[in-house]
Amino acid sequence: MTQTLSDRLNAYVQVARDLNVDAVALVPGPNFTRAVIHPFMSHERPFLMVIPANSAPAALVPNLELRSWDLVGFDGSVFDWRDQDGYDAAFAALVAHLGIKSLAVEGQIMRVFVHHALKQAQPDLRIVDGEAAISGLRVIKTDDDIKALKAAIEISERALERTLDSVRIGQTEKEIEQALIQALFAEGAEDLAFNPIVAAGDGSARPHAKARLDYAVKAGDPLLFDFGARKHGFCADITRTVFLEHATDEGRDVYDTVLRANLIGHAVTRAGVTAHEIDDAVIGVLEASPFGDRIRTKTGHGLGRDVHEAPYIMRGNHTVLEAGTVFTNEPGLYQIDNFGVRIEDDVLVTEDGCVSLTTFPTDLLVLKC
Amino acid sequence: MTQTLSDRLNAYVQVARDLNVDAVALVPGPNFTRAVIHPFMSHERPFLMVIPANSAPAALVPNLELRSWDLVGFDGSVFDWRDQDGYDAAFAALVAHLGIKSLAVEGQIMRVFVHHALKQAQPDLRIVDGEAAISGLRVIKTDDDIKALKAAIEISERALERTLDSVRIGQTEKEIEQALIQALFAEGAEDLAFNPIVAAGDGSARPHAKARLDYAVKAGDPLLFDFGARKHGFCADITRTVFLEHATDEGRDVYDTVLRANLIGHAVTRAGVTAHEIDDAVIGVLEASPFGDRIRTKTGHGLGRDVHEAPYIMRGNHTVLEAGTVFTNEPGLYQIDNFGVRIEDDVLVTEDGCVSLTTFPTDLLVLKC
Numbered sequence: 001m002t003q004t005l006s007d008r009l010n011a012y013v014q015v016a017r018d019l020n021v022d023a024v025a026l027v028p029g030p031n032f033t034r035a036v037i038h039p040f041m042s043h044e045r046p047f048l049m050v051i052p053a054n055s056a057p058a059a060l061v062p063n064l065e066l067r068s069w070d071l072v073g074f075d076g077s078v079f080d081w082r083d084q085d086g087y088d089a090a091f092a093a094l095v096a097h098l099g100i101k102s103l104a105v106e107g108q109i110m111r112v113f114v115h116h117a118l119k120q121a122q123p124d125l126r127i128v129d130g131e132a133a134i135s136g137l138r139v140i141k142t143d144d145d146i147k148a149l150k151a152a153i154e155i156s157e158r159a160l161e162r163t164l165d166s167v168r169i170g171q172t173e174k175e176i177e178q179a180l181i182q183a184l185f186a187e188g189a190e191d192l193a194f195n196p197i198v199a200a201g202d203g204s205a206r207p208h209a210k211a212r213l214d215y216a217v218k219a220g221d222p223l224l225f226d227f228g229a230r231k232h233g234f235c236a237d238i239t240r241t242v243f244l245e246h247a248t249d250e251g252r253d254v255y256d257t258v259l260r261a262n263l264i265g266h267a268v269t270r271a272g273v274t275a276h277e278i279d280d281a282v283i284g285v286l287e288a289s290p291f292g293d294r295i296r297t298k299t300g301h302g303l304g305r306d307v308h309e310a311p312y313i314m315r316g317n318h319t320v321l322e323a324g325t326v327f328t329n330e331p332g333l334y335q336i337d338n339f340g341v342r343i344e345d346d347v348l349v350t351e352d353g354c355v356s357l358t359t360f361p362t363d364l365l366v367l368k369c
Numbered sequence: 370m371t372q373t374l375s376d377r378l379n380a381y382v383q384v385a386r387d388l389n390v391d392a393v394a395l396v397p398g399p400n401f402t403r404a405v406i407h408p409f410m411s412h413e414r415p416f417l418m419v420i421p422a423n424s425a426p427a428a429l430v431p432n433l434e435l436r437s438w439d440l441v442g443f444d445g446s447v448f449d450w451r452d453q454d455g456y457d458a459a460f461a462a463l464v465a466h467l468g469i470k471s472l473a474v475e476g477q478i479m480r481v482f483v484h485h486a487l488k489q490a491q492p493d494l495r496i497v498d499g500e501a502a503i504s505g506l507r508v509i510k511t512d513d514d515i516k517a518l519k520a521a522i523e524i525s526e527r528a529l530e531r532t533l534d535s536v537r538i539g540q541t542e543k544e545i546e547q548a549l550i551q552a553l554f555a556e557g558a559e560d561l562a563f564n565p566i567v568a569a570g571d572g573s574a575r576p577h578a579k580a581r582l583d584y585a586v587k588a589g590d591p592l593l594f595d596f597g598a599r600k601h602g603f604c605a606d607i608t609r610t611v612f613l614e615h616a617t618d619e620g621r622d623v624y625d626t627v628l629r630a631n632l633i634g635h636a637v638t639r640a641g642v643t644a645h646e647i648d649d650a651v652i653g654v655l656e657a658s659p660f661g662d663r664i665r666t667k668t669g670h671g672l673g674r675d676v677h678e679a680p681y682i683m684r685g686n687h688t689v690l691e692a693g694t695v696f697t698n699e700p701g702l703y704q705i706d707n708f709g710v711r712i713e714d715d716v717l718v719t720e721d722g723c724v725s726l727t728t729f730p731t732d733l734l735v736l737k738c
Contacts, residue, residue, distance in 0.1 A: 041577060043677045044477060064576050064665045067705050083667045084684045105481055112484050113476035116498050129485050182554050207433050208410060296433045298452045308412045315453045336436050
């Protein structure tokens, strides 16, 4: 049964009621796209949709987006504004029309200038951070969402295979990164889910390394790829660490430890466990190893329209996972000035276990190149 | 003379004094990257640098970024936090250490959750939107900035040439978009400056159109490309509209009008004119034509590390442009259900005129394909 725009907006009516506020506001980003399906860009122009608990929705739309907005089929009031006039009058008209006292916003997405414009239009408006509840509607994936995630992952895995075939000793990290990016688009990505990480040798020890122009890969290097395609608006996020030509004993031991942590993560996942329990099991494996001082990150994060979204798989997060949740299982060990290893799968929670949407092998790969 | 980190941070000390606040805060984004050079990602984790007017800078850094942060050479206090502990204690320690009463933030970049965390740590902290002054430091480009912009533009123009060679009647907008993206990376882009717009026929009438999977280009169509590479952290932003096989008289008239508006924009630009004056001249040409009811946008926007940045070239913006400013000159005419034309150059303001960094011809091009 396909949801209509009205069905999708009604979900935010419920969020407003649950949060005990008069309305929910959405700005362009993953929740906005979930609601209206059409993607809109968020630049310097405020663009806002407000869904009140007890009246019809309204929107504040930059005039030059009006024609695209028409395609959405939104039947609430629209307050548009032109660049040359500024947006203060549109905000004033919007809040006068709404007559609300409190508003839940997406704290991780809305920027401060929109917050300020709302407060200026209505100084007594109580603005609360409703991020968890609003983005929470994206945690359980629909069948279409999962289809899109699978498509993004398949593209990414084919691109990795193609890239590994092309790696040669002496290439720079940057050259390998460029080959990966071209392979992602050649395989059908509509965008990068994020700027890929391609890091070799000591670069692999930094979880968010940037590919270096001046580092040529050499035999014995670990080579870490953390990357993903975006397809139909959904993101893949995959990490594999390979070794070039040969692996040291230390490299093998660290890899084996990370892989055991990743596998225990798969083993303990099923509907009903908490994010805390998964992280505890995964990080527990790393802590029990001789490499406990190399732990720098939690197990992972939710994955969907946004590459980092709820639920965050970490100790202290006692959220119970439900079937249909997708998250990354990405344990790693990192020693600065030495090397790092990370293995990351995208995992779909099911009633009685989980399915790894990533199927690229995780056995230690020594690449002959 | 190369600026040091300390020089670059001192510029924000002056901004704090000009704004009459105790400190300036930067979050990952174009200003943060300008300050520390190394790029950092901004996801769900708060990451903040505070530069007080009268004491040493301080930073709040996610623990997993600490090793990358070490490369910055920052010598102020650092308050780090781990995912499993949350960030409230780090914010409390940061504000206790700073002892400030007012803070200017980047309203277009900082998200509400960071604003809320600051207010929670110090409810009496006065947070003002210092966007214009903070991002204002990026308006005048350095020689290195201009070199990077030129590199991004050259890549983009070669990619357009390659894409135009490959366009065939019957391809979908999406296929042409994919060819353009692959050409951008093949020519050396490190990223897309933004998701390209490839819009034909009636799609060209929407300024922010999304490439359609189900629209095949046909003879007589206008075909609009709005796109750019990112290189060395800087963005190109170029639009060209071509006609496939033949152009109607209306198409030629509209194109000629837009081109005259674009050319007058170049002609009136020099250090000392205002953004208002440029927009007035450009839009004036469109208004004086028979197509005045097809105007939907202002002349353009500043261009640099961000694809849309100050100065905004529009009526009412009486900012005086100085030499070294780079902006887009992108007049357009759009009629819904009919077609649109836009021509966009990237323009460097000089003391006695301007230089178009884009050199791809703007004469009407009827593409035989």
